[in-house]
Amino acid sequence: MTTIWHKTTCSFCGLGCGLMAGVEGGKVVSIRGMEDHPTNKGDICLLPASYPQIFTAKDRLTQPLIRNEGSLLPVKWEEAILHVASGLQSIIQEYGPQAIAFYGGAINLTEEYFLINKLMRAAIGTNNLECSTRLCMASAAMGFHSTFGADAPPTCYDDIEEADLFLIAGNNMAISVPVLFRRLQRAKKDNGAKVIVIDPRRTSTAAIADIHLQIQPGTDVALNNALAFVLLEEGLVNEDRIKNFCTGFDDLKALVQLYPPSRAAFITGCPEEKIIEAARLIGQAKAMLTFWFQGYHHSTQAVFKVNSLLNLSLLTDNFCRLGAGPLSITGEANALGNRWVGALSHLLPGMRLVTNPQHRQEVATLWDIPVEKLSPLVGRSILDIIKGLHSGDIRALWVMATNPAASLPHSQWVRKGLAKADLLIVQDIFPTETTGLADVVLPAAQWCEKTGTFISSERRIELVEKIIEPPGEAKPDYEIIWLVARAMGFKAEFPYNQPVEVFEEWKRFTRDRICDASGITYHRLQGKVGLQLPCRIPDDKGTPRLFIDRRFPRSGGRAALLARDYFEPAESVDSEYPLILITGRVKSHFNTRTRTGRAPELNSIEPLGFIEIHPKDAERYSITGDDEVEVTSRRGIAHLPARLSNQVATGTVFIPFHYGELLGVGEGQLANLVTNPVYDIHSKQPEYKYTAVKITKLQKGKS
Numbered sequence: 001m002t003t004i005w006h007k008t009t010c011s012f013c014g015l016g017c018g019l020m021a022g023v024e025g026g027k028v029v030s031i032r033g034m035e036d037h038p039t040n041k042g043d044i045c046l047l048p049a050s051y052p053q054i055f056t057a058k059d060r061l062t063q064p065l066i067r068n069e070g071s072l073l074p075v076k077w078e079e080a081i082l083h084v085a086s087g088l089q090s091i092i093q094e095y096g097p098q099a100i101a102f103y104g105g106a107i108n109l110t111e112e113y114f115l116i117n118k119l120m121r122a123a124i125g126t127n128n129l130e131c132s133t134r135l136c137m138a139s140a141a142m143g144f145h146s147t148f149g150a151d152a153p154p155t156c157y158d159d160i161e162e163a164d165l166f167l168i169a170g171n172n173m174a175i176s177v178p179v180l181f182r183r184l185q186r187a188k189k190d191n192g193a194k195v196i197v198i199d200p201r202r203t204s205t206a207a208i209a210d211i212h213l214q215i216q217p218g219t220d221v222a223l224n225n226a227l228a229f230v231l232l233e234e235g236l237v238n239e240d241r242i243k244n245f246c247t248g249f250d251d252l253k254a255l256v257q258l259y260p261p262s263r264a265a266f267i268t269g270c271p272e273e274k275i276i277e278a279a280r281l282i283g284q285a286k287a288m289l290t291f292w293f294q295g296y297h298h299s300t301q302a303v304f305k306v307n308s309l310l311n312l313s314l315l316t317d318n319f320c321r322l323g324a325g326p327l328s329i330t331g332e333a334n335a336l337g338n339r340w341v342g343a344l345s346h347l348l349p350g351m352r353l354v355t356n357p358q359h360r361q362e363v364a365t366l367w368d369i370p371v372e373k374l375s376p377l378v379g380r381s382i383l384d385i386i387k388g389l390h391s392g393d394i395r396a397l398w399v400m401a402t403n404p405a406a407s408l409p410h411s412q413w414v415r416k417g418l419a420k421a422d423l424l425i426v427q428d429i430f431p432t433e434t435t436g437l438a439d440v441v442l443p444a445a446q447w448c449e450k451t452g453t454f455i456s457s458e459r460r461i462e463l464v465e466k467i468i469e470p471p472g473e474a475k476p477d478y479e480i481i482w483l484v485a486r487a488m489g490f491k492a493e494f495p496y497n498q499p500v501e502v503f504e505e506w507k508r509f510t511r512d513r514i515c516d517a518s519g520i521t522y523h524r525l526q527g528k529v530g531l532q533l534p535c536r537i538p539d540d541k542g543t544p545r546l547f548i549d550r551r552f553p554r555s556g557g558r559a560a561l562l563a564r565d566y567f568e569p570a571e572s573v574d575s576e577y578p579l580i581l582i583t584g585r586v587k588s589h590f591n592t593r594t595r596t597g598r599a600p601e602l603n604s605i606e607p608l609g610f611i612e613i614h615p616k617d618a619e620r621y622s623i624t625g626d627d628e629v630e631v632t633s634r635r636g637i638a639h640l641p642a643r644l645s646n647q648v649a650t651g652t653v654f655i656p657f658h659y660g661e662l663l664g665v666g667e668g669q670l671a672n673l674v675t676n677p678v679y680d681i682h683s684k685q686p687e688y689k690y691t692a693v694k695i696t697k698l699q700k701g702k703s
């Protein structure tokens, strides 16, 4: 049989690698990297390579299910849609629109986020619209916004080959974005670029560092302020030049006086000389590119961490120049599309804000609704939605393409909340920890089974096309949304038949904004590599870099240097809970494992969870490798086999967060059984990377 190859884009992380999917007899049989794609140039990581096994997993959801006397039973689509629509309507009638909430992932299509935005905000009239971006990129978005006035990542991947210094903070890219890591390694080898890694663990990313600053978890702001101190102290900052395009210089200068390297060394546990050495490298770099990720965002100081890192780029003039600036990778495939469509409770479509009256007016005009229909009140963040389920203020929750029962912190509390909903609708492709709690399960078509757009971390918009049929009765999420909307009575507002119609409507919301997609059509993207937004007119080739004229979208046009004081994480270690738990990722699983756990090739690499313990700590607790360990926090208990490792420092332990109880793992390995549901007050992003725990040995390992 001949294989027909289709161009597509990876649906795992937000790097957005160009892929070729080989289809034979209506099945995807092979996935490889697209040779001439500018992002990955043919390279590919483990995850998409095994996707053919995910397509053929036996337990795909193929029929809508409704809970009846405790059991989820198959029903026809008409019945499921009617059930959802009438359930939502009766809750709106009884409790009002603020009793409804939606919670999505960040792997849906831009078109799908636009539709759910229209339904929630313009039709139902609530801003309780959230997505897993809250757990992932909300702090980057907020950091960008406060520092230079817009959530607009300014650099591009081609800056990698132009840089002579990579500053990588809280990002284990060797595991989480391997294609990017390899590109960076090549640039290091070819151009002699230097690497600084800031991470409390000795990761495989830190292994290539010229300087590894192995800080205590949560202490980045103190470190960044000390780096700024040295830069200023050693005359590595051109004050006059910086003041031309930045505000706040004097305030920042005053604050960092409180952070001499000696004090930062005390707070971070990182030797003073190393901090000075790193600052000198930063000050002398010709072009510094900075990367950061969840080591920053999963913190109650997340936005301050981002601001204080952006300060370093601004202070050293490493901004808006070839090879220089911040290059934050987004977590999931369409996390940037999700942000730009406005799928968080404080946003409106097209990089607009709920609280801005002019933005509300613009959106109301575009949707042709009275402006009063758009609530001026910021909706609930996802953890506040869970609180609302507990209190009874939220009565219905619609979940699409995310698995909150496994991925939110303090999962027992989350599950109790989800179970309290009068109506829990869960739209997924597989049975998950969350579908298990649902009143209605809606089977969705997945990547390659539907058409729409993704926007990658460098603002590149790509078309991902339908190349195979979804199994059984599974439907694209966009179709499910417009069917529910119509059944709720919004027929005129949701007249769509094809995603391209939604895309064309969305484009109008982007006009003259940084996310301007006016020059994009599906036709322009079809079979080709995407274009970088803004792309304003039909023959516009896109915009690789933003703000090259050093005019920022803040009043006065200058970026903000922000003086951010360090404070401690929300909970602290003590004699009862003496260890700091960090949670994160392994190479072979993606998030809650619903897809990677179904690819035998991937699953066999790390089929079970584990806890990494430093050999010295292990000795202290008489633990040897493979021993079963009980991990207890102030909220819950998990059980995991021990893995002794020098990757973690003494006093810290690490658990990968992927392991819910399904797919042969069983109860007890989920990191979120013990994590803390507290968040950064600015971004409302949870502190997944700092939990005080104790460990005890349960039983002797097999070996």
Ligand SMILES: Nc1nc2c(c(=O)[nH]1)N[C@H]1C(S)=C(S)[C@@H](COP(=O)(O)OP(=O)(O)OC[C@H]3O[C@@H](n4cnc5c(=O)[nH]c(N)nc54)[C@H](O)[C@@H]3O)O[C@H]1N2
Pocket: 013, 014, 136, 169, 170, 171, 172, 173, 175, 176, 177, 198, 199, 200, 201, 203, 216, 217, 218, 219, 220, 293, 294, 295, 296, 299, 330, 331, 332, 582, 583, 584, 585, 586, 587, 588, 589, 590, 591, 689
């Ligand atoms: N294989 C694989 N790839 C993935 C994913 C996956 O699940 N599996 N998920 C995707 C998604 S959604 C995301 S968001 C990304 C996340 O990608 P990353 O952020 O790179 O991954 P994490 O393992 O969550 O955390 C990164 C690092 O932060 C460090 N860290 C912890 N606390 C601190 C701190 O206080 N300061 C500093 N500086 N560092 C700290 C941890 O030790 C860890 O090495 O990966 C994406 N790619």
Ligand SMILES: Nc1nc2c(c(=O)[nH]1)N[C@H]1C(S)=C(S)[C@@H](COP(=O)(O)OP(=O)(O)OC[C@H]3O[C@@H](n4cnc5c(=O)[nH]c(N)nc54)[C@H](O)[C@@H]3O)O[C@H]1N2
Pocket: 105, 106, 107, 108, 132, 133, 135, 136, 294, 298, 331, 332, 400, 401, 402, 403, 404, 406, 407, 408, 409, 427, 428, 429, 430, 432, 444, 445, 446, 447, 477, 583, 584, 585, 590, 591, 592, 593, 594, 595, 657, 671, 672, 675, 688
């Ligand atoms: N302790 C701890 N917790 C964490 C983290 C951590 O580092 N530590 N990381 C956090 C981060 S950064 C993130 S991004 C979140 C991720 O948390 P989640 O969003 O819960 O993770 P996923 O497993 O990616 O969930 C995606 C879901 O969508 C389904 N799906 C896939 N394709 C489609 C589709 O086309 N349509 C529909 N309807 N469904 C689809 C999948 O089967 C899966 O159930 O977890 C967060 N939780």
Ligand code: SF4
Pocket: 010, 011, 012, 013, 014, 015, 016, 017, 040, 043, 044, 045, 046, 047, 048, 176, 177, 178, 179, 180
């Ligand atoms: S690095 Fe990210 S985008 Fe590229 S192939 Fe791997 S998961 Fe996909």
Ligand SMILES: [Mo]
Pocket: 135, 136, 137, 331, 332
């Ligand atoms: Mo993420």
